Amino acid sequence: MLEISDLTLRIGDLTLVQGLNLQLSAGQLHVIIGPNGTGKTSLLRALFGELPLTQGSVRLHGTPMTPHSLPSWRQGIGYMPQNTQLDLDLSALEVVVLGRLQRLSMRLSDDDLGAALEALQALDIAHLADRPVHTLSGGQRQMVLFAQVLLRQPKLMLLDEPVSALDLKHQMQLMEHLQMQTAAQGWISVAVLHDLNLAAQFADQLIVLGDGRLQAFGPPAQVLSSELIHHLYHVPVDVHHDQDGQPYVRTLRASPPREYLMA
Incomplete structure (x- = not known):
């Protein structure tokens, strides 16, 4: 379990999370x-130990995060930040293998190489294995970085907008793999998403932040409502439910379509 208690983050006079x-x-x-x-990225950075806690505590399976324990704390985390530069003279396969940096020796083991190839195959990007990573598209680099994070075999996964550069097919592949592996491996996975329908489709629990404070927490079917979304985003929406009871959001136009105005 990841326990976040009375967590407050400030930079100078600016309160990020309260x-x-x-x-x-x-x-x-x-x-x-x-x-x-509203503090989404700041929260992930704090959980990784990049942003110091102003107040409160964080515990992972009972072990507290402290300034002195950060190196060992991070070894159990798979962290994929929003903006990652990959101006490296490495192949996609070599970048994925770096997910096991803590255990690599002077010689690359067959186990590490096989695990990296399996991660690429699972994400349907094995054909990129020998490509220099700096020649890949933004979406391809994002998938390679996700494969690298998977290889860490983490206790805690922290993903900041992991599908932002992906097309619809690869969005679904990444989220389905993340959901499946989270359940199978017993990970605690935390992802920031802007697509409310994607969040509703894959989240076990939604963490809703607004003005740096927790606005709601729970299963999507219990949390998402037109009132909550309008309050947070100031956009009129309808929230419907599919045959499985899962919510989906439809935005409403504030003004009539242009063709009606020109009629």
Whole structure:
């Protein structure tokens, strides 16, 4: 379990997150949603130890995160930040293998190489294995980085907008693989998504942030409502439910289509 207690993050006079309390269970995918500037990325950075806690505490399976424990803390985390530069003279396969950097020796083992190839195959990007990573598209690099994170075999997965550069097919592949492996491996997975329908489709629990505070937490079917979304985003929406009871969001136009105005 990941326990976040009374977490507050500040930079100077700016409060990024205020008084956050959460308990996130193993084997579940938790998706953070909310408008821009509400502390989503700041929360992930704090959980990785990149942003110091102003107040509160974080525990992973009972072990507290402290400034002195950060190196060992990070070894158990698969972290994929939003903006990652890959100006490296390495192949995609070599970048994936770096996911096991902590255990690599002077000689690459067959086990490490095989695991990297399996990760690429699982994400349907094995054909990129020998390509220099700096020649890949933004979406291809994103998939390669996700494969690298998978190879870390983490206790905690932190993914900041992991599908932002992906087409529809690869969005589904990444999210389906993340959901499946989270359940199978008992990971605690936390991802930031802007697509509310994608979040509703794959999240076990939604973490809804607004103005740096927790606005709602729970299963998508219980959390997502037109009132909540309008309150957070100031956009009129309808929230419907499919045959399985899962919600999906349809935005409403504030003005009639242009052709009607020209009629």
